[in-house]
Amino acid sequence: MNLLLLDPFALSQEYPENLTHTLNYGHSTCIKFNRKGDYLASGLIDGTVIVFDFETYGIARVLRGHTRPVQSLSWSRDGRYLLSSSRDWKCILWDLKDGSREKTVRFESAIWGAELHPFNHQIFITALLDDAPTLVDFSDGTIRKHLLSSTPLQKDDEDDEDEEDADADRRERKHDKQSTLVATFTRSGQYIFAGTSKGWLNVIDSETLQTVRSEKLTTSNIKHICFSISGKQFLVNSSDRTIRLYNTPDLTYVDPVDWDIDIVHRFQDVVNRLQWNSVAFSSNGDYVMASTYQDAHDIYIWETTVGSLVKILEAPREEIVDVQWDPNRTLVAATGLDNGTIYVWATVTPQRWSALAPDFVEVEENVEYEEREDEFDIIPDEIANKRKLDQEDDDEVDVVTIERVRGEFSEESFVIPVLLEEDDETFDSSDSD
Amino acid sequence: MDKMDMDRSADSSGDTTDSELPSHPGDALRHRYVSTNANARAVVTTERTALPKYVLHFILEGHKAGVTNVKFSADGQWIATSSADKTIKIWHADDGEYETTIEGHGRGINDIAWSPDSKVLASASDDKTVRIWNVMSGRILRTLRGHTNYAYSVDFNPKGNLIASGSFDESIKIWDVKKGVCLRTLPAHSDPVSAVHFTRDGTMIVSCSHDGQIRLWDTSTGQCLKTLIEDNNSPVSCVRFSPNGKYLLSGALDSAVRLWDYLKGRCVKTYQGHKNEKFICVSTFSTTRGVWVVSGSEDGRIFFWDVQTKDVVQILDGHKDVVLAVDAHPTKNLLASAGLDGVVRIWMER
Numbered sequence: 001m002n003l004l005l006l007d008p009f010a011l012s013q014e015y016p017e018n019l020t021h022t023l024n025y026g027h028s029t030c031i032k033f034n035r036k037g038d039y040l041a042s043g044l045i046d047g048t049v050i051v052f053d054f055e056t057y058g059i060a061r062v063l064r065g066h067t068r069p070v071q072s073l074s075w076s077r078d079g080r081y082l083l084s085s086s087r088d089w090k091c092i093l094w095d096l097k098d099g100s101r102e103k104t105v106r107f108e109s110a111i112w113g114a115e116l117h118p119f120n121h122q123i124f125i126t127a128l129l130d131d132a133p134t135l136v137d138f139s140d141g142t143i144r145k146h147l148l149s150s151t152p153l154q155k156d157d158e159d160d161e162d163e164e165d166a167d168a169d170r171r172e173r174k175h176d177k178q179s180t181l182v183a184t185f186t187r188s189g190q191y192i193f194a195g196t197s198k199g200w201l202n203v204i205d206s207e208t209l210q211t212v213r214s215e216k217l218t219t220s221n222i223k224h225i226c227f228s229i230s231g232k233q234f235l236v237n238s239s240d241r242t243i244r245l246y247n248t249p250d251l252t253y254v255d256p257v258d259w260d261i262d263i264v265h266r267f268q269d270v271v272n273r274l275q276w277n278s279v280a281f282s283s284n285g286d287y288v289m290a291s292t293y294q295d296a297h298d299i300y301i302w303e304t305t306v307g308s309l310v311k312i313l314e315a316p317r318e319e320i321v322d323v324q325w326d327p328n329r330t331l332v333a334a335t336g337l338d339n340g341t342i343y344v345w346a347t348v349t350p351q352r353w354s355a356l357a358p359d360f361v362e363v364e365e366n367v368e369y370e371e372r373e374d375e376f377d378i379i380p381d382e383i384a385n386k387r388k389l390d391q392e393d394d395d396e397v398d399v400v401t402i403e404r405v406r407g408e409f410s411e412e413s414f415v416i417p418v419l420l421e422e423d424d425e426t427f428d429s430s431d432s433d
Numbered sequence: 434m435d436k437m438d439m440d441r442s443a444d445s446s447g448d449t450t451d452s453e454l455p456s457h458p459g460d461a462l463r464h465r466y467v468s469t470n471a472n473a474r475a476v477v478t479t480e481r482t483a484l485p486k487y488v489l490h491f492i493l494e495g496h497k498a499g500v501t502n503v504k505f506s507a508d509g510q511w512i513a514t515s516s517a518d519k520t521i522k523i524w525h526a527d528d529g530e531y532e533t534t535i536e537g538h539g540r541g542i543n544d545i546a547w548s549p550d551s552k553v554l555a556s557a558s559d560d561k562t563v564r565i566w567n568v569m570s571g572r573i574l575r576t577l578r579g580h581t582n583y584a585y586s587v588d589f590n591p592k593g594n595l596i597a598s599g600s601f602d603e604s605i606k607i608w609d610v611k612k613g614v615c616l617r618t619l620p621a622h623s624d625p626v627s628a629v630h631f632t633r634d635g636t637m638i639v640s641c642s643h644d645g646q647i648r649l650w651d652t653s654t655g656q657c658l659k660t661l662i663e664d665n666n667s668p669v670s671c672v673r674f675s676p677n678g679k680y681l682l683s684g685a686l687d688s689a690v691r692l693w694d695y696l697k698g699r700c701v702k703t704y705q706g707h708k709n710e711k712f713i714c715v716s717t718f719s720t721t722r723g724v725w726v727v728s729g730s731e732d733g734r735i736f737f738w739d740v741q742t743k744d745v746v747q748i749l750d751g752h753k754d755v756v757l758a759v760d761a762h763p764t765k766n767l768l769a770s771a772g773l774d775g776v777v778r779i780w781m782e783r
Contacts, residue, residue, distance in 0.1 A: 001678050002636040002651050004696060005658040053594055055635075055653065056609040056616060060594075355657045358698055381665075388664070389703055396741055397692060397701055399675035400720050402633070415592045418611050420553060420565065420574045 003407050010349035015287055015301050015311055016330050020346045021057055025050055027340025030322045032073040036413035037283075037328040041082055042335070042342060043070025049084050051096065051416065052342075054326075060416045063094050065101055072113035076121035079414035083124055085114035091126060091136070096416050105136055105143055112181055117206070118189045125183045125192055125206075133180040133194055135209060148192070150180045152200045152214030182224055186251055187231030195222025199238060203256060212256035217244060224278065228285035229327055233264065233304070235288060237279045243267040243290055245304060265307035272296060278322050283329065291320035291334060299323055299334060315343055328409050482723040485737050485747045487768055490781035491529040495522055500771035502544050502715070502758045506551040509763050511568070513554055514777050517541035521556055523568060526762065529779060535571045537564060544586045548610075549593045557584035563598045565610065575613035579606055586628045590635035590652070597638050599626030605640055607652065617655045622646060627713055630673045639681055639695075641669035647683055649695060661693055663700070670713040676720055684709060684716040690728050692740070704728070704738040706745045712755050712773075719761040719768060722782065727768060729756025735770050735780075751778055 003011070026044040033040050039060060040052045047066030050059055068087035075082055081102060085091045091114045093103040109130035117123035122139040125148075132147040154170060178198040185192055185206065192204040199218035204211050220239035227234045227248070236244045244266055249259035267288065269276075275293035282289065282301075287310070289301045297319055301311040318336030320343075325332050332345045354360040379387075404410050498517040505512055505526060512524045521535040521542060539560035546555045553574065554566045563577040563584050582601035589596055595616070596608045605619040605626055622642035629640045637658065638650045645666035649659040663669075667687040674681060680701070681693040688709045692702040707714075707730035716728035719737070725746065726738045735756055737747040754773035761768055766782035 001632050001634055002658060005637075005649065006651065053611075055592070056594055056611070058609050058612050060611075349654065349656070351656045352658075355659050357660050358662055384664075388700075392701055392703060395701070397680065397694075398677070399680050399692075399718060399740060400677055400724060402677045403679070408634075417550065418548075418594050420611065421567070 001405060001408070003405055005355075007349060007352055010347070013330055013347045013349075014284075015282065016313070016332050016345040016347050017311070018345060018348045019313075019316075019343060020348065021344040023052060023057065023342040023344070024339075025052075025059060028322075028335045028342050029069050029340065030071065030073055031324050031333055031335055031342060032075060033324050033326050033333070034075045034079040034413070035077060035327060036079060036409050036411075037326040037331070038413070039079065039416065040324070040333055040342075041073045041075065041084075043073055043084055043086075045069045045340060047086055047088065049073070049082065049094065051082070053416070054331075057344075060418070061096055061099050063092075063099055065092050065094075065104075066090065071111055072115070074114060074116040074124065076116055077119055078121075078412065081116070081121040083114055083116045083121075085111045085126065087111075091124070093121070093124075096414065098417075103138055103143070105138075105145075107131070107134070113183070115184050118185055118187060120189070123206075125185060127180045127183045127194070129179070133183045133192075135192070135206070146209050148180075148183075148194070148204050148209060149211055150178055150194070150196055150202065151211075152196075152202060152216070153211045181221055184225050184227065186248070187227055187229075188251065190251055193225050193227075193234070195225050195236065195238075197221050201225070201236070201261070203259075205256075213259060215261050217261075218242070223276075226279060226281065228281040229283065230285055233281070233285060235279050235281065237276050237290070239275065241268060241273060241275050243276055243279055243288070245288060245307075265302075265304065267300075267302050267307070269300070277320065280323050280325050282325050283327050287325075289323055289325065289332065291323045294319060299332065313345055485719075485723060485725055485782060487737075487747060487749060487766075487780040487782045489749075489751060490767070490779045493522075493524050493529055493531070493777035493779065494775070495531060496520070496775045496777075498541070499754075499773035499775055500757065500777055501542060503760050503769045503771040503777055504545055504547055505760055505762050505767070505769065506547045507549050507763065508551040509765065511547075511551065512769055512777070512779070513545050513547065513568075514771055515542040515545045515556060516775070519558075521545060521554065521566070524777075526767070533569075533571055535566050535568075537566075537573050538562070543584065546587045546589050546596075548589050549591055553593075555587045555589060555596050557587040557598055557600075559583045561600075563587055563596065563608070565596070565613070575610070577606075577608050577613055577615070579615045579618070580604070582625075585626060588629050588631050588638075590631045591633060592635055595631075595635070595652070597629045597631060599629040599640055599642075601625040603642070605629055605638065605650070607638075607655065619650055619655050619657075621648060621650070624668070627669065628671045628673070632674050632678045633676075634678070639672050639674060641672035641683055643668035645669060645685075647672050647681060647693070659695055659698065661695060661698060663687075663691070670709065671715045673717065676718060682716055682718065682726065684714060684728060686710050690716045690726060690738070692726070702740070702743055704736075704743055706738075707734070707736045708732050712757060714756060715758045715760075717759055717761055719766075721762065721764060721766050727759050727761065729759050729770060729772065731755045733772070733774075735759060735768075749780060752776070 028042040030043045042050045049063040051061040053060040066086035071085045082094045091105045095102045109128045112127040114126040123137045127133045135146040137144045178196040180194045183194040194202045201215045203213040218238045224237040245264045276290040279290045292298045297315045299313040320334045323334045354362045496516040500516045502515045523532040538558040542558045544557045557563045561580045565575040580600040584600045586599040605621040606615045607617045624644035626642045641647045647661040667685045669685045672683040684690045690704040691700045714729040719725045724740045733752040735749040752772045756772040759770045768780040771777040
């Protein structure tokens, strides 16, 4: 509700510029904002998952269960459940109401990452190291695992010009052994986009579990695939040091065979030719940010329409691993590699002095003050009061109906209950490390 | 019922049972005005919400000194009362049964606030601390120290993770409930801060002070967003947001309760008729059946005004001294009132 009163120029700042907070609770390896952006989950190197409350920058929950570093985190749509995967070959679904484990799923190999279905917290997809990517479904109570294929779909093209090329292509698709490194749901949950070690993008229908489309995007490993919040674009980060930005094809009305997967931009570091550790979209999808590998302790921010670099955020002394943009505010959180500190960049707006008195106005240049005719008239109190009361409208005043303010996040988001009792969990930051 | 003869329909003894008009919860308030002059009596046509007919339901006694505040819990099951006798008492809202007493403050308590889950209570006291209590066990959970003078007012934010407190030291402090530390101190006013209140979504805080100003603050940055002031600079004794957060209701020591549209920055309604020149008399909205503005008065009476027409629609008698606090139940047609006479009265409308 404060949006109506805030300075519009302050609100229009598109990316953060100042390092405002540093959170030092254990060694963080990966972070994830919830959908509303008021909680941040952080996975530590000892397996603990911490949920930060970003209104107080304090700890809301400490979730203990994993024994090895946390690989990935994924929030449910309503913000009540959190899925964490770890190098101990387990995925745990946490219920944040009381911090209990809703479900624990064990796998036969190491896990690259796990992600919850955007609408159903009882379905998730994982990419495994030595196994096929698995869709896990426990909606009916039992844990069902469905294995998905990593092999690209055979192209059924009759109008392929070159017979040799078509043969080579078919051979490549069929025989090149590859594993899926990353798998993510589309924004509607209808399809799964999986990236393989040979640079193929496999699109799998999440109901039929069949691969419906495959496209070779690059020749090297695909490390990350992430969608913008609107779902209209997606980013692919691969080991060939390039970040590719694509327009998402029309997933609802067009057949997968007819999809156009068009590349919009390629983002590269032409100066140092470095790898990118992690990539993310901005809250409105207009910016893309990525963290650099090794010696450069930077986060690069590009603008998506033209593809130009607009900002470099520098982290003090540490290489940045995981970067996240708050879905509703201009705020960026990132983890450091050496200490696992979480850095937070935000916008800082100065106090508007015109707010301190009702008749203060901020002006650009000097204004000559012209007095009103009756400025210095002396009016007896009773008449002045009567005049004021007369000016009051007879309009209807609605004090009860709640109106939605444009620009505010209006969906129901789970509020993590504050635990105040002495015997509740405590977190000693000196414990881990 | 014609408006003319309901003018001073005072409820005298309070324990008579009227034959009631059936109340229709959720009745929309529909008026049609013939004259637009605010001073002329508006001629009201049909389709009007029936006037409030509150009668005394029960009396809660037990405090040894004046009762400074009374609050219904968010779930509507409990009543908490704070007093100058340094204690807080918890009562059942449905039958007035006494439940427990919470003790621990070193001096009289000025204000109490329920957490949104109704399990935890915050209290502000003259001993300069704000304390957080577990209601059922009466155990103290946190003591928030930092104010340098009497803590006068306290409010939880709707998520329950922040507390704002206003104090005689002219500042407002925002506290982290879980850790019990002060996150921010706002240099709010130039005179004691008499009330603080969060909006429905917790993004803004409104505060008022004896210097006559009402200020709106942004919770996350602590910056002042707007200032409202009445021309005669009389101290503002209480302020709160309307249920939809678009208007502010303030009571001032010139015997007037005002409704402000803070976006336009001016007062849109003034409610008069009661006496309020020395004490802090809380005013509030009652929205369970009709939309009324309720306030206590220094002559021991409780006034109800119609939000739109600004007419006095009911006056309740019974208290022997200044009525300091009133509070409306969130869902039922119940009203609680408390004052310097140490007695809490619960009024009901059937």
